[in-house]
Amino acid sequence: MGGTFNTDGTFSFYVNSSLIKSGDKVEIQGLHRTANGDTEILAKEKVEIAGFAGTIAPNAYTPGSSAITGSYTGDVNFARLVINGVPTDRWGGTFTNGTFSFFVTPGFIKSGDKVEIQAMHRTSTGDTKILDTKVVKINLQGTVSADPYTLGQATITGTFTGDVNFGRLYINGEHALWGGTYNEDGTFSFYVGRDLIKAGDVVKLEVIHRVSASDLTVLDSQEIEIK
Template identity: 30%
Template sequence: KTVVTKGSSILDTSLTPDPYAKDSATLTGKYGKDIAKVRLWVNDVAVAQATTSNGDFTFTNVASFIKNKTDKVEVVGVDAQYNELNRKPVTLTGFDTLDNALTAPANFTLDQDTTINGTMGTNVAKVRLSVNGVIVKQATTSAGTYTITGANTYIKSTTDVVKIIAVDAQYKEVNTKTVTVIPNGSIYDYKLDANAYTFGDATITGTYGKDVTAVRLWVNGAPVKNASLSNGNFTITGLASITKATDKVEVVAVNASFQEVNRKTVQAGE
């Protein structure tokens, strides 16, 4: 005898995902007792399986899968044989707010700092260094961080106006931070003394302080060559560029940032 059953299924295959906020690490929700597993689908591809406990499910590392407001995001409940029992779309929130975040150090110390580091938001495409209103260098970027090396090449004075500027993919400025240039509290030995020189001498010699990294010969307002340095003494040979007694001859000391720190006249010129 055939037995006919009537009525609706009493299986509990309910599935309710919570809204997902942009960049959140997890996606959570509820599932019915007859669902064996809950899976995350993004753009019609299964990408992750949830951990489940007492009717609650949790996906982790979700931000690596859901990146754009146009992503199609669903949770799918399956039975023990992975037959689909229910499917629900996930509401995405916060994707209309662009992440233009930017951080930068408050200060840059002269004669000490060389690099500027910081972090940037996901909508920032490039980070640039501006000094006195001029873009001088673009940062290298990686995984939400940026690095500007050799910043000391461009930042020379406490009066410099230094800004870190973030732009989007269309090079539109989206954020900016001002960095204050401060002096180094250290006391440096930038001493420079030249021995007496008479036109026609084969060399120019003298002494320099321990924080001087190079001594240069200048003739008539232009750099000509570097001196050889040894234990606080400098020597400049090959003086063919000094052609007459009326040439203006100077020696110039620079520091590790190639900034001029001292200058002495060897021959006054006219």
């Protein structure tokens, strides 16, 4: 019982933040209390319970970093990661003033993973409700380390890391060839023929993540040593 009832016809009634839960049926009774403490119910009304609501907007994540960050709205105060469609046991996050940080063990998320973050409201009793789910964009990464090239060889060879799956060769600043074979063991070969590269040429290999002819991301490049 209680409440503050103002002369302008408005009132407020304090409730503990965890007392009323989503799905509860709540009614408030308006009483008159006499000086000796007797009460009489004058009116009663159902209280509409608004459900928890909120959204999340994660920033792109770079594999190897230790946190997913971003922003949120509403009642979000907790999160969980879903990787390749499977909910993980990675729960938590710090949610403050509209921004959040979610710790990720470096190496847990790998290039090629489909990562989602579920935004939740968690009550003081530990109950959770999913309010929003968003895909976390994974930044592409990759490097190349080409072996020295000997004039007359048919291929440029070397190693690569990350999301490299395509290459582009420049000779003296002009685009010459596309392609390359990029193996699961991190080695590559790029066919150039035996007479394309000549003494004195400046040769650069650009490595790329290629989704389609119009969707290319340059990841790294290296000038090739010519012997």
